Amino acid sequence: MTSKNLFSTSQIYYPNGGNTPPKSSIGYRATRVMAGALNASQMAMAEAYINGLEIPDSVFRSMMDSSMSMLFQHAPGLLAPYEWVLNESDRLAESSPELMKVQYDLPQAMLNQMLGDWDIIYPKYSMGLWENGATDLEVSQIQMIDRVIEKLEIVDGDRILDFGCGWGCVPNYIMSKFPNVRFTGLNLSHHQCDYIRHKMQDPNSYLSSDRFTLCEGDLNEVEFAEKFDKILSIGVFCHVGNLTNAFQKLASLLESDGKVFIHIITARIPNNMSSGFTHKYIFPHGRYWNYDAVPSHNRDLQTIDRWYINGINYHKTFTAWLQRFDAAQDSIKLLDYNMDYAKFRRIWRFYLLMLASAFATCDGQYNGNGQYLLTRS
Numbered sequence: 001m002t003s004k005n006l007f008s009t010s011q012i013y014y015p016n017g018g019n020t021p022p023k024s025s026i027g028y029r030a031t032r033v034m035a036g037a038l039n040a041s042q043m044a045m046a047e048a049y050i051n052g053l054e055i056p057d058s059v060f061r062s063m064m065d066s067s068m069s070m071l072f073q074h075a076p077g078l079l080a081p082y083e084w085v086l087n088e089s090d091r092l093a094e095s096s097p098e099l100m101k102v103q104y105d106l107p108q109a110m111l112n113q114m115l116g117d118w119d120i121i122y123p124k125y126s127m128g129l130w131e132n133g134a135t136d137l138e139v140s141q142i143q144m145i146d147r148v149i150e151k152l153e154i155v156d157g158d159r160i161l162d163f164g165c166g167w168g169c170v171p172n173y174i175m176s177k178f179p180n181v182r183f184t185g186l187n188l189s190h191h192q193c194d195y196i197r198h199k200m201q202d203p204n205s206y207l208s209s210d211r212f213t214l215c216e217g218d219l220n221e222v223e224f225a226e227k228f229d230k231i232l233s234i235g236v237f238c239h240v241g242n243l244t245n246a247f248q249k250l251a252s253l254l255e256s257d258g259k260v261f262i263h264i265i266t267a268r269i270p271n272n273m274s275s276g277f278t279h280k281y282i283f284p285h286g287r288y289w290n291y292d293a294v295p296s297h298n299r300d301l302q303t304i305d306r307w308y309i310n311g312i313n314y315h316k317t318f319t320a321w322l323q324r325f326d327a328a329q330d331s332i333k334l335l336d337y338n339m340d341y342a343k344f345r346r347i348w349r350f351y352l353l354m355l356a357s358a359f360a361t362c363d364g365q366y367n368g369n370g371q372y373l374l375t376r377s
């Protein structure tokens, strides 16, 4: 890190504003053709790497830095490789069963090693907060959850829904701080729910108290009999294809004076973005909403505050995950990935290297995370 403070450069951001040009315009069509060509060349490079092409990490990073910096600043439309990325889809969340298979039901022992599995902080698969001085992954995740508590104004006694709760890390930590908070965790991943069910039998875990309820189910279909004072959703909306439907559902689950806190990957560019590589190998139909997308969908929920979290925080989180993944090779190579381990390792190294670099681009100014506080309209 240079002497300049990369975390306090938000004044460099200029809202791009403007809408995507009409589909019939020459500019739009030309952008779509160029985005397709760029995607084809990125996929060729990704698949060469997956099939064994040797590229030193330092060369990979500098290639990513120069190309991503040009794209974010001067050609953001090319960061949407497919037309579906630009618009809302029909379903609230798309490709969910495939997503579970490709990503979230991977061997738990590998994910424990990569993400970390400590006493209070269970695997957490979202940005840690480093800008307040955290020096390791566990502390960065604690500091991020402390920030969620503050921004969502959680008070003891709240009934909270965690919409896409992962391994129950956030409920476990928050219940450790508030003795009367009640949590419901919703998750479609059977493996992650198994991890939680195990913790629900462990007297040392806050998930074992009757204050925690697990619901294994799909965002698309879930219904609850009760309403919640607070709803939080961290790292999940990259799997949501229709904000209007999602906000309608969240509003229906919220008390009239309740609050919703959404934490997502976001880009400060006019359009949403994705990547052909992540769509095929990591997050089927993953879509990274632009920073203005959430507040522009204000029918059932309205955004009352929002914060851009500099991408350097996610660069450091991905770098920590990559180091932990590399350091655990001897044990994790023995697990079953439904493919040759050498290939799996290369797919995951490409993913972790690529995202670590993308979030560092332009000092984290364009590609970071967004946090949004919403109430019922």
Ligand SMILES: C[S@@+](CC[C@H](N)C(=O)[O-])C[C@H]1O[C@@H](n2cnc3c(N)ncnc32)[C@H](O)[C@@H]1O
Residues within 6 Å of the ligand: 093, 096, 099, 104, 123, 124, 125, 126, 163, 164, 165, 166, 167, 169, 186, 187, 188, 189, 192, 217, 218, 219, 220, 233, 234, 235, 236, 239
């Ligand atoms: C990136 S992880 C984040 C998990 C957790 N919030 C955290 O911060 O560690 C996304 C979570 O969303 C869940 N998810 C994705 N699509 C879902 C769906 N259609 N229904 C329910 N959960 C879903 C995944 O299983 C996973 O637990």
